[in-house]
Amino acid sequence: MLRTHTCGELQISHVGQKVTLCGWVQKSRDLGGTTFIDVRDRYGLTQLVLHSDTDAALRDKSRSLGREFVIRVTGTVLERTSKNAKMATGDIEINVEELEILNESKIPPFMIEDDTDGGEELRAKYRYLDLRRTPVRNNLVLRHKMAQEVRRYLSDLDFIEVETPVLIKSTPEGARDFVVPSRMNPGEFYALPQSPQTFKQLLMVSGFDRYFQIVKCFRDEDLRADRQPEFTQIDCEMSFITQEDILNIFEGMTRHLFSKVKGVELTDFPRMYYADAMRLYGSDKPDIRFGMEFVEMNDIVKGKNFGVFDNAELVVAINAKGCANYTRKQLDELTEWLKRPQIGATGLIYARHNEDGTIKSSVDKFYDEAALAEWSKALNTEAGDLILILAGGIDKVRKQMNELRLEIGGRLGLRDKSKFAPLWVLDFPLLEWDEESARYHAMHHPFTSPKPEDIDMLDTNPGEVRANAYDLVINGTEIGGGSIRISDKKLQSLMFKHLGFSPEEAQKQFGFLLDAFEFGAPPHGGIAFGFDRLASIFAELDSIRDVIAFPKNNSGRDVMIDSPSTIAEAQMQELKIRTVL
Amino acid sequence: MLRTHTCGELQISHVGQKVTLCGWVQKSRDLGGTTFIDVRDRYGLTQLVLHSDTDAALRDKSRSLGREFVIRVTGTVLERTSKNAKMATGDIEINVEELEILNESKIPPFMIEDDTDGGEELRAKYRYLDLRRTPVRNNLVLRHKMAQEVRRYLSDLDFIEVETPVLIKSTPEGARDFVVPSRMNPGEFYALPQSPQTFKQLLMVSGFDRYFQIVKCFRDEDLRADRQPEFTQIDCEMSFITQEDILNIFEGMTRHLFSKVKGVELTDFPRMYYADAMRLYGSDKPDIRFGMEFVEMNDIVKGKNFGVFDNAELVVAINAKGCANYTRKQLDELTEWLKRPQIGATGLIYARHNEDGTIKSSVDKFYDEAALAEWSKALNTEAGDLILILAGGIDKVRKQMNELRLEIGGRLGLRDKSKFAPLWVLDFPLLEWDEESARYHAMHHPFTSPKPEDIDMLDTNPGEVRANAYDLVINGTEIGGGSIRISDKKLQSLMFKHLGFSPEEAQKQFGFLLDAFEFGAPPHGGIAFGFDRLASIFAELDSIRDVIAFPKNNSGRDVMIDSPSTIAEAQMQELKIRTVL
Structure with missing residues (x-):
């Protein structure tokens, strides 16, 4: 190997050893005559140091290093005076004695750091540089x-x-x-x-x-x-x-x-049976990190002369816990969101369970206090909760309510990616x-x-x-x-x-x-x-x-290698095919 | 699981246990009123037995089983009276108490045994049956x-x-x-x-x-x-x-x-360096399970008025140990084999190192006893050995001699598949x-x-x-x-x-x-x-x-699934291609 150790393994126990590392220049800085260089490989980062008494030619070479240059460096492991507890190798640094530039690098089109400034397209084109970023x-x-x-x-x-x-x-x-x-x-x-x-x-x-x-x-x-x-x-x-x-x-x-x-x-x-998943979550793949199960309201809401409900195959509701403070504007926006063609709802009906215990709905004209109390009971609401109701054909309304439930669950922070609900x-x-x-x-x-x-x-x-x-x-x-x-x-x-x-x-x-x-x-x-x-x-x-190491974009293209591409006429002749555009 | 054990695991220690096995009927035979059935799965074979006092309906069912029927059988593990040491489960048999036919089988087109009677094409077509054979x-x-x-x-x-x-x-x-x-x-x-x-x-x-x-x-x-x-x-x-x-x-x-x-x-x-491999074996992938290295003869054989050697870029020989007993007919056949277009040699020259110590070559006209003694020395022959010589352009003659060396090595049993020479x-x-x-x-x-x-x-x-x-x-x-x-x-x-x-x-x-x-x-x-x-x-x-589980034949066809095949016109239209036959 061109190296004796990786950039992730040197500890206080290595102090005094002569080591050789290979890797990429993460950054370099001069501080009062001392040059510090962070060298990176897959295994970690190690700090290199060149003090003011280092050989002048070596210091000059170290100053010529740009970001992402590939170097090979030999030196002695020193204990750091100011240790960095956040870094696995933060107790030590390498006093550089030999430095070889294995390959130079142009300035990368985006920062090779945990958070990058590169946009999606640029990172796709230079996927090999994006893959150099530790989280990727x-x-x-x-x-x-x-x-x-x-x-x-x-x-x-x-x-x-x-x-x-x-x-x-x-x-x-x-x-x-x-x-x-x-x-x-x-x-x-x-x-x-x-x-x-x-x-x-x-x-x-x-x-x-x-x-x-x-x-x-x-x-x-x-x-x-x-x-x-x-x-x-x-x-x-x-x-x-x-x-x-x-x-x-x-x-x-x-x-x-x-x-x-x-x-x-x-x-x-x-x-869960498929039939229950559809009934309770409107989906064959319910997110059960949170409850907010559907409550079917047909028996409760029909027969009060409210046509939207009376004519609906299914009236279904969820209890958006703690959302009674949604403003009229927020609810209008939610309604518009539901009406987008991707979801296709015709409208949203809601009822607030207010802090004072009263329940106010958007359809008070048809449903009196006693009726709304029934809703509250069915949905098990408390003061501060918001009942959201959709009505329509069974399949459609379940799909719509599934979207609404997931949206509300997300807003309520109930879809934490570090929690797992199989x-x-x-x-x-x-x-x-x-x-x-x-x-x-x-x-x-x-x-x-x-x-x-x-x-x-x-x-x-x-x-x-x-x-x-x-x-x-x-x-x-x-x-x-x-x-x-x-x-x-x-x-x-x-x-x-x-x-x-x-x-x-x-x-x-x-x-x-x-x-x-x-x-x-x-x-x-x-x-x-x-x-x-x-x-x-x-x-x-x-x-x-x-x-995925080398994914394709939404047009099925690998923009890095520029594929798919045209092929030679001779290839098509051998295959006995022709394109017809 | 539909079974309690596999067909490969029951031992004397299981005697007396009630077990359920699933598998394929390997064979079944009646011996003096007792029926024996071998049932097979991936893990092994187990013998089932139905004695003459077994329930008549069960015995009738057992007699209806053909080869490769899939069965599920429940019974008690018995110690065998005549054990079979060659079989992992040879110490025991199962006294059948319940028998269920899970699936029937037509008579397979070839024998599902270690050695089959099926030809290559038939086995390719029914690859799923060929894969049922233990060695495959x-x-x-x-x-x-x-x-x-x-x-x-x-x-x-x-x-x-x-x-x-x-x-x-x-x-x-x-x-x-x-x-x-x-x-x-x-x-x-x-x-x-x-x-x-x-x-x-x-x-x-x-x-x-x-x-x-x-x-x-x-x-x-x-x-x-x-x-x-x-x-x-x-x-x-x-x-x-x-x-x-x-x-x-x-x-x-x-x-x-x-x-x-x-x-x-x-x-x-x-x-070995590539250059040496070519010189000593005429191949960049020498089989070194055996020696029989090439000996280049240019210095020894040229200048004796034998045009074949004098005009050749390279004259190269091997020592076919112990092959001096090859008859003239065998040597003629070997020459014909070398002259086939796949190899393309123009001829084969040989010299026998006879048991009496004399050396006789096919070109005695040009090479006297002293010359042949030099050949013998170069090739380190002993009585009973046969020198085989090819002459021609370097690249061609090395390729030809490589084929000849491998052929002779094979005939001498030097290419044992259970020996490994990396x-x-x-x-x-x-x-x-x-x-x-x-x-x-x-x-x-x-x-x-x-x-x-x-x-x-x-x-x-x-x-x-x-x-x-x-x-x-x-x-x-x-x-x-x-x-x-x-x-x-x-x-x-x-x-x-x-x-x-x-x-x-x-x-x-x-x-x-x-x-x-x-x-x-x-x-x-x-x-x-x-x-x-x-x-x-x-x-x-x-x-x-x-x-390979599902290989293709020499025309690139999978004859089992009948692929490749034509595709629908609509598929080609979507892909904007057309075939041009």
Whole structure:
């Protein structure tokens, strides 16, 4: 090694030793004839010192150093006169005896410090400099530790990591595929996997018993902060198990991760049925760091000649604790916020539980004191609380109230990123209606098994059929989802039929799986975690971009390497494709 | 779990316990009214027994079981009367009390046994059944253990695993890229990485110090047994190091793997210069499980009026120990084998060192007894040995003799797959001449640094410039290669110039790296291992296909899922591409 120590390890016990360090110049300053230089590497910062009696040539060289120069320095470890308790190496400094400039640096386009002055675009273009910043690099160190602990936990439980192929086959189910033209098979394409779903099921048919993989997956969908065209899954599958086994093992994995990586000890994860999650939180991924459950008001509010409520399928309320002091202006702003097209509410009705015990609503014309007392009772309000009410179609109004609840929870400081509230959501619907294609789609994927007692409803009431499907939610973010799979060819064929596949199409697309089910498929199930999202929750960040070394922007571009880009005409000719713009 | 135990764990200590097992019916047989069934899972085999006094319905059900049926069975562990010492569970059997058929199986298209009767194509089509065979599954278990130990070794040395992107940019250097049309950026394409080379170098610029990744890479090249369009690398990079540090750390990793996974303790790896490897073995990846080094004969054989030798650039010989008994017919066959177009020799000259001490050559007309005695001395032959000689242009004849040496080594049983002979090959040439494009190409890649003392030769004698580049070879297979990289923008630009890039092209393709080198790039270097090849050596197999769960065939097809395949017209329209057949 070019160094004897890293910049993070020298202590008082090293005093008197001759050492060599390598790293980047963080800053340098002259103080009354003495030059101090902070040199940085991944492991920390160490202070170098050149006193006024140091060799003149060496002092000149030290003065030529700019920020981010790469240097190699040899010197003796000294005890500092004024120690810095905030710095791991703050007890010592290095008396510089030799100094070599390994590489120079231009002035970086933004400050390489914990808080930078660089904007998002500039930092994306110079991502290699942004990654030099300690908090950004630490996110990736955290991610590395998480991956290590996932592998350790699962390997100790006899899970085998198997690599499944990246060049697979395009299928019409699910999101849009990225495709790869095949030169050796002109006119044909591979697809990049949206998940290794069918392969992990085949591994179960092969008797692998317990499989996992930390694996890149791909979806060609429009992007936003928590979506990237390539993302990473912790993908798992098990045979000869029930849903309960999967919940226990992966709750265990999640607890193990929190304990080992964050030092956070979680208790047993609560469980909630999908139907209850929708009713109480208007979401299949409730943030249960705080309560503020929905209260359905239909029985209480209807029949008082207030058309908005009388004509609504659902009237639903939350108690915004302590928000009675919201001004009329604030409430108007909140109403406007709810009316934005992204949320689409038609209006907001509210009632203040005043400090004097009276309750005043925005619809006092229709609801007298006794009626409002009923509201207060239903929502368990106290003086100082604010009741917020939305009305409309069930699905819409639940979605709107979910947004409102999260907004109010945020305002009340109830969504602390350093608190973690995991939740299992169980019994998802098997199918969901898609307006655009006017048919049912698989809510998870076509391989999810229906609850045996609901199978008869597939023909009569498909929307009501529940699946053996579960999600793991943390702080209102879905971080994992899975199901007990179908392992019977007949049932799988029935599912494809209900999803609108002809028998021929089903065989063409998924024949290999249907065939495999005829040769002794074991009962099996699994789960997949969004590793980027999980890492962003561990890093207490909003966006998954900051836990990805080289993320793409919202147009799917890597602005650093300037990709995607045009390719040579000769490449297209070899691939027998042409672009049609 | 649906079971209380696996099929591999029950011992004499479990006798009397009531257990439940799940697995596949391996075989079943009736012996004098008693039915024996072997049930199999990943962990082993257990014998089930139904005696003549068992409930009739249960016996009927047991007789209905075919091979590969999936069953769940409950019963009591009994001590066997006739134990099977070859079987881990051979001391016990299960007295069946309950039997549930979890899934039926058609008759598999080939035998699910250690030795199967299935041909390659059939096994590829039903890969999920081939993977059910214990030796095939064991290859993947071995691979899993290797990956675990790689990660453990490197993480313990402060290496951080960082995921680099799969959707990157196509570059003209190296092999042919797979490309992915971008829907969001019509007319533009991503490329799949041939390696994460530039990204890992950028991580060094970012100060990550020690990086690794076990990562899928892609090359759209024609295929053969040890090449797949997608393959896996153990990719590593370090900063502030010398070549010696890299050799030591990754020799350590390789030794660690052999020790932990195979129980093989390797001694220090020998090292050889590229030039010596070519001279002594005619290959940059010598198989040194055996000697049989080349002996260059020019000084000895020339000037005796034998035109074949006199006109040859190089006359080179090996001593085929103990092969003097080769018949004329065998030698003619060997000559024909050498003349095949794949090898392209023009002829083979030989001399037998007979048991009576005389030496007889195929060119006795030109070489008398004294001359042949010189040959014998040069090749250190004893009675019974056979001298084999090839003559021609240096490069060609070395390649031919390499093939001949490996062939003879194989025939002599010197290439035992359970013996392991690692070797570092050092000081590779920086550039190699490419006839087709009539220019120099980078032998490793354009980021490899030349030896400082050779830089001046870049202009005068580029073919002679040595690189700070090294390969790790095991048993004649290159399993790893790397180099100390260029970290200086000027030198990198010079390299691109010598590779025929205009400054504009270099900036367009690799501007991000050249720019990065201006902001304080540390000295760095690394190595990448072919994980599939390494696993195949550990598994003592010839082909990498058997250590890949779902490999592709020589046409790049996955015959199980029938991929690649055509895609829908609508998909192509969205991507703004068209096929041109």
